[in-house]
Amino acid sequence: MNERISxxxxxxxISANFKELIREPGVLFWGIVFPILMSLGLGIAFTGKKDxxxxxxxxxxxxxxxxxPTDSSSVIxxxxxxxxxxxxxxxxGCISCKLTIPDDKLGNTTFIFQAMDxxxxxxxxxxxxxxxxxDEENGAVHYHFDPMNPDAQLTYLKLTRLFSTAGVVTGRTxxxxxxxxxxxxxxxxxxxxxxxxxxxxxxxxxxxxxxxxERRSKKLLRRMVATPxxxxxxxxxxxxxxxxxxxxxxGLLFLFAWLAFHITIQGNLAALxxxxxxxxxxxxxxxxxISSHTAKTEIGNGLINAVSMPMMVLSGIFFSYHNFPEWSIxxxxxxxxxxxxxxxxxxxxEGAGIAETALPVAILAVTGLIFFVAGMKIFRWH
Amino acid sequence: MNTSANSMSNNLVIEVRKVHKSFKTVQAVxxxxxxxxxxxxxxxxxxxxxxxxxxxxxIEGIQQPDKGDIFIMGKTWKGNEDYLRRIIGLSLQETHFIxxxxxxxxxxxxxSFFAIGKERCEEVLQLIALExxxxxxxxxxxxxxxxxxxxxxxxxxxxxxxxxxxPTTGLDPNARREIWAxxxxxxxxxxxxxxxxxxxxxxxxxxxxxIVILDHGKILKEGTLTALLGEIQDLPLKPVETRRTTLxxxxxxxxxxxxxx
Numbered sequence: 001m002n003e004r005i006s007x008x009x010x011x012x013x014i015s016a017n018f019k020e021l022i023r024e025p026g027v028l029f030w031g032i033v034f035p036i037l038m039s040l041g042l043g044i045a046f047t048g049k050k051d052x053x054x055x056x057x058x059x060x061x062x063x064x065x066x067x068x069p070t071d072s073s074s075v076i077x078x079x080x081x082x083x084x085x086x087x088x089x090x091x092x093g094c095i096s097c098k099l100t101i102p103d104d105k106l107g108n109t110t111f112i113f114q115a116m117d118x119x120x121x122x123x124x125x126x127x128x129x130x131x132x133x134x135d136e137e138n139g140a141v142h143y144h145f146d147p148m149n150p151d152a153q154l155t156y157l158k159l160t161r162l163f164s165t166a167g168v169v170t171g172r173t174x175x176x177x178x179x180x181x182x183x184x185x186x187x188x189x190x191x192x193x194x195x196x197x198x199x200x201x202x203x204x205x206x207x208x209x210x211x212x213x214e215r216r217s218k219k220l221l222r223r224m225v226a227t228p229x230x231x232x233x234x235x236x237x238x239x240x241x242x243x244x245x246x247x248x249x250x251g252l253l254f255l256f257a258w259l260a261f262h263i264t265i266q267g268n269l270a271a272l273x274x275x276x277x278x279x280x281x282x283x284x285x286x287x288x289x290i291s292s293h294t295a296k297t298e299i300g301n302g303l304i305n306a307v308s309m310p311m312m313v314l315s316g317i318f319f320s321y322h323n324f325p326e327w328s329i330x331x332x333x334x335x336x337x338x339x340x341x342x343x344x345x346x347x348x349x350e351g352a353g354i355a356e357t358a359l360p361v362a363i364l365a366v367t368g369l370i371f372f373v374a375g376m377k378i379f380r381w382h
Numbered sequence: 383m384n385t386s387a388n389s390m391s392n393n394l395v396i397e398v399r400k401v402h403k404s405f406k407t408v409q410a411v412x413x414x415x416x417x418x419x420x421x422x423x424x425x426x427x428x429x430x431x432x433x434x435x436x437x438x439x440x441i442e443g444i445q446q447p448d449k450g451d452i453f454i455m456g457k458t459w460k461g462n463e464d465y466l467r468r469i470i471g472l473s474l475q476e477t478h479f480i481x482x483x484x485x486x487x488x489x490x491x492x493x494s495f496f497a498i499g500k501e502r503c504e505e506v507l508q509l510i511a512l513e514x515x516x517x518x519x520x521x522x523x524x525x526x527x528x529x530x531x532x533x534x535x536x537x538x539x540x541x542x543x544x545x546x547x548x549p550t551t552g553l554d555p556n557a558r559r560e561i562w563a564x565x566x567x568x569x570x571x572x573x574x575x576x577x578x579x580x581x582x583x584x585x586x587x588x589x590x591x592x593i594v595i596l597d598h599g600k601i602l603k604e605g606t607l608t609a610l611l612g613e614i615q616d617l618p619l620k621p622v623e624t625r626r627t628t629l630x631x632x633x634x635x636x637x638x639x640x641x642x643x
Contacts, residue, residue, distance in 0.1 A: 218477070219474055226472045
């Protein structure tokens with residue numbers, strides 16, 4: 001019986017496959033350790049604190065709760081005072097009122113009502129920092145939001161329930177929805193520049209990094225450098241093709257968004273071109289660095305995912321990174337993808353120009369240069 | 383020392399002098415001397431792990447010897463890389479070219495590295511008998527056709543020295559014979575020197591003027607086929623009389639193992 005088991009070919013095959021798997025440290029790391037690290041990181045970011053924090057812009061009122069309300073005060077002010085909201089003044093002098101609705105099962109919801117003028121509110125909504133603007137007219141609360149944005153819909157429902165429970169707003173006539181469909185304030189306006197930026201990252205990672213690693217693994221790099229081919233030409237050709245493709249891909253995406261959603265570029269076109277080019281350069285440098293050493297495509301896969309996945313999740317491509325904990329925001333803002341996406345949004349929907357985007361352009365260019373030089377120092381052609 | 387007067391005066395295209403190379407605990411090459419004159423076809427014959435590929439990689443310039451010197455056309459690799467890359471042709475045991483380039487596009491790409499025009503590409507295409515596959519993507523070629531393409535690419539620059547690392551490993555007998563035909567034609571038409579690593583004794587016997595038998599990083603025997611086969615008569619372990627003696631018999635006599643082990 002023992003002999004039958006010890007000679008069983010299926011067991012031997014399983015054993016051989018298992019040994020092959022665990023004896024490849026790269027596969028082991030990217031297959032087991034990396035997902036655990038990712039879940040740990042994202043778990044800390046998302047589950048450590050269940051509270052949902054939503055910022056609400058309140059326009060048309062400079063003093064939210066500084067004075068005792070009178071009968072003629074706004075309904076929002078009366079509501080906040082009645083609920084003993086915490087009044088805070090930040091370093092910029094902005095006044096905000098924080099109101100937390102406790103809920104053991106669903107987690108706490110904290111509303112931050114922030115007084116600001118209409119223009120400020122529009123900038124924040126374009127950046128995705130807020131999704132709803134409140135103001136009042138003749139005792140009715142007006143909710144300004146993109147009706148196609150599910151987050152904004154949820155905020156609207158929560159707020160109306162909150163106000164009606166408190167008896168501040170009663171009846172349908174006191175709550176008026178004002179759809180925001182102006183170009184630049186819709187979710188699609190926020191999404192498209194982010195998708196264009198993400199396209200640059202993904203395309204560079206797979207088109208440059210993976211292509212190099214695959215060619216190294218197939219000995220094609222070694223075969224090519226056995227000729228008088230200039231090594232710089234090889235890299236220039238690879239990067240040039242990728243950058244051109246990125247311009248075409250982004251152009252087609254914009255064309256589609258323009259035709260289907262009437263998206264426009266409100267800022268300086270030259271600034272957008274320069275920023276886009278700097279983003280391409282940054283990701284080309286990062287791609288060269290990532291692919292500088294390994295000849296194993298499995299490890300290459302892992303490296304590319306390790307770099308691109310966190311940025312894809314954190315850099316505010318699909319939703320604002322202001323949803324992440326406060327302590328992480330300043331780090332997230334330094335990621336190349338965040339710089340590129342934020343810069344493109346500022347040009348496309350906020351009307352920024354060369355001067356406003358000079359800093360992200362410079363940082364992206366320097367990032368690309370540093371990674372390119374470091375990558376070339378350790379680059380393996382064989 | 384970047385040149386060798388000895389190489390030039392003796393018409394040697396490759397001169398390997400007491401070369402050693404180790405990888406961690408493995409001594410891959412242990413004090414090998416090799417002198418290859420112009421036009422000679424040399425086989426490095428030996429089982430896997432004999433040190434053939436490491437020796438070729440050092441001649442090719444991608445590995446540095448730990449000890450000893452290597453001269454190619456009287457020059458070392460240091461400071462002469464561009465010149466030497468122009469006079470050497472190379473085909474690796476297994477190279478995957480860009481899958482979705484055609485045969486012609488692949489030839490043109492590599493020709494561009496040497497600033498070679500279309501005419502030479504046409505000649506090579508004819509030499510490797512892939513005219514009919516000119517427009518076929520590399521991914522759609524058979525193993526033998528891909529290896530012929532690899533050899534064709536190595537011949538684009540009409541090299542003084544051709545290095546072929548196990549060019550027929552894994553190919554069926556027909557494909558192997560097609561490769562041999564190309565190399566025989568090359569010998570007739572040019573003064574190219576060839577170093578070919580193989581563990582097929584038949585390949586060494588068919589193609590090469592001079593055979594170097596390697597094992598464990600050392601040269602066991604070297605000489606012409608006739609001289610090597612003649613040595614078997616002097617060895618204690620003789621092959622069965624009724625069969626033609628081969629280099630494998632010599633290798634068994636020297637090591638107690640077959641070449642293919």
